[in-house]
Amino acid sequence: MSTETSIQIPRTAYEVERFTLPNGLRVVLSPDRSAPVIGVAVVYDVGIRSEPQGRTGFAHLFEHLMFQGSANLEKLAHFRHVQGAGGTFNGSTHLDYTDYFETVPSNALERMLFLEADRMRGPRLTEENLKNQIDVVKEEIRVNVLNRPYGGFPWLKLPPVMFDTFPNAHDGYGSFSDLEAATVPDAAEFFDKYYACGNATLSVSGDFASEHARMLIERHFSDVPARPAPSRADFAEPDLTAERRESYVDKLAPLPAVASAWRVPDPITDFAGYLPYVVLAEVLTDGDASRLVERLVLKDRSVTSVGGYLGFMGEPFEVRDPTALLLQSHLPPGGSVDKVLVTIDEELDRLATDGLTPGELARTQARMATHLLRETDAVLGRALRMAVLELQRGNPGLLNDLPHQIAEVTEEQVRSAAATLRPHRRASIEVVPGGNQ
């Protein structure tokens, strides 16, 4: 079957230009004239882990407030100006950052910069908008968590098993009581502390000339008041020394499920130590020829699906320490979670002991290259990834190098990574079906 000769991993050559405005805003430009579109991303170095105790869900609620108007923009104006320029927009809140972004035809570049600069100077915070967006966020939580089976599994359910401190363990969507308790002064304080331009990056990619974009960025962002980045809190927690396992009944779920997580090396300070785990997750779960799909799904039939990824929100290159490798499985009716966990241990042990088969690593790396290149084909995919790489690493050009760095991970490194995923370091959460099936 698989041969020793592996396909050559191609390399992208996106231009990357970096500079910092006098007010501290870091900027990344990546021109590419191949389609008449641009992606604009502004990323702030604040996320779920930074929200205050008693204010679970606040980072996400605040993200909504950033769309409710600013000095020169009435409520609804942001949406209308982006869509009226033929573009799309959104924002999202992550563990370690919050992003705001647009994809637009390239003739709207200056308008997008205007919109982002205006809210970077400060959103319009009113009681009415706050109340409205608390209602909207509650509906979002109902759609995504409360009114559906497996809501919040495992990204909201596993962190409290694995971690002990509030920043890492709490529910990032927030409790309704915390959301309802949020006030306008809370929001103002949150903005003052975290939404400083020294705590943000702006990234623009796509159809523009660098000098022109730089001139427009200086025009719109230079007068954003300089405010330094707050010192980043240390969210470190010790690794587990004994297995943790919990379960809960999901009244809407018809079938059992389980997710496990193991801590991995620091993605920023020990990238070389971290990358083998990114590869390992794919060796274990990417497609029908992966270890766990072959064993659990196709051979044993003890699960109906299995997935593996890095970070609770599935973003290997956009998360800081502490983070984890996750494996999640959905089981058939009456399936045994114990048996699944034991089999995973067996497979990890086999991988650590016997190593990979000829061609197994190279084909996994080739497929990972395709996935990465597909993500960066979208102009916004590039802008967002570069913005976060700049924010967290000061290295947006890593986007060009990732497929090759992944291809350089060795069999020995993958085996060593597999050897660390032992039961005593594992945190697991089990979904007990409470559905009427």
Added chain:
Amino acid sequence: MTTLALPELDENRPLALPLEAEQTLPNGLTVLAIRRPSVPLAEVRLRVPFAKAELAEAAVLAQTLFSGTSTRSTVEIAAELQTVGGGLGAGIDPDRLQISGNSLVSGLDRLLELLAEVLDDAAYPEGEVTTEVERLADRIQVAQSQPAHLARVALLKRIYPGHPYAVQTPSVEQVRAVGPEALRALHARRLHPAGATLVIVGDIDPEQAVQTAAKRLGGWNGGGETADLPPIPLLVPGPLLLVDRPGAVQSSLRLALPAVGRTHPDHAALQLANMVFGGYFSSRWVENIREDKGYTYGPHSVIEHSVAGSTLTVSAEVATEVTAPALVETLYELGRIAALPVREEELEQARQYALGTLQLGMSTQSGLAGLASTYAGFGLRLSFLAEHSARLAAATLEDVHRVAATYLAPAVAAPVILGDAEKIQAAVSAIVPVTVESRPAA
């Protein structure tokens, strides 16, 4: 603070169509190759007409097509694809079977070779079929616990009575009854190149890619049969169908409205009218029920095109306690756009959005591949984008008012709500006539 003026837009870049090549092979397969060299990948979409294929058999076939040939196992096929950075998967809907995949561009030839092997020689081994049948049965069971799925099931049953579109998900029992023989027979009967389209997009020379496809897929057996669907039934408005889901914390509100296909003279104006109503964020309905009232998170209104006809579907998940008021606002906004002309600036904003998002949709390999494949299923080519853009640009306020009165009027809507009947029935019954269905149909 001084007031800053919103910057004007620069001049619009004209719509530029990519370089393409097209050839219909002697066995009936049409190959469309499109150059978009942005990343060193190739995207592949193979669309095979599959109308009237038995629902459960077609669903299982899509799950087992890559489960082995006479010479290779599931795992070997997947490993060979991975070796060139590739992956392939299949899906069905009532119109077609679609195989989608991608690989590093240097692996395109190999990907097509493996695709041809599967098309000629898929084995549907007993053990693999049993595994996939049970996986599919589990997935269907999970889907049946999801409100969005249950609401769609109820809506389809209501608006397409007697049509193959009425039921689009097989039951667990139907799926369990499917065995290898039925799959082999269905494959032999229907998985053929007649009427099928292969789209390849990527960092390719289109002429050369067509030749590669001809070499690999020219031998695909051109026999078999095809089937045509009857047109969808006329939408019959009537009482709101309330499907009970005890304990639901949200109600799933759905309204079906009539629509027209992409080439119909009313289509561009209807697309714009739908946008002004609720088809994008900056629409009246979304600004009303989300940004003003806070009833919902992600309401949407879309024209769904299928081969046998088009339907406009309005969807929102709303908190149980505001179900009736959300319905009132929805009917109000439909009534308003049907009764009164839209404002010039509303139309211009919707027009810019429609034109701009065409450009965005063409800017990735996967976007182009999806678009070209979907269009091909309706006998259209990417050149239709230029035609459609011209129609969007030409639509007038009068056109939009006329189509809104025809297609978006509350009087022509077929409404369905999935929710906790005990909590919402009385309030909803005060707004419109209601019939109640006691349990979500499986």
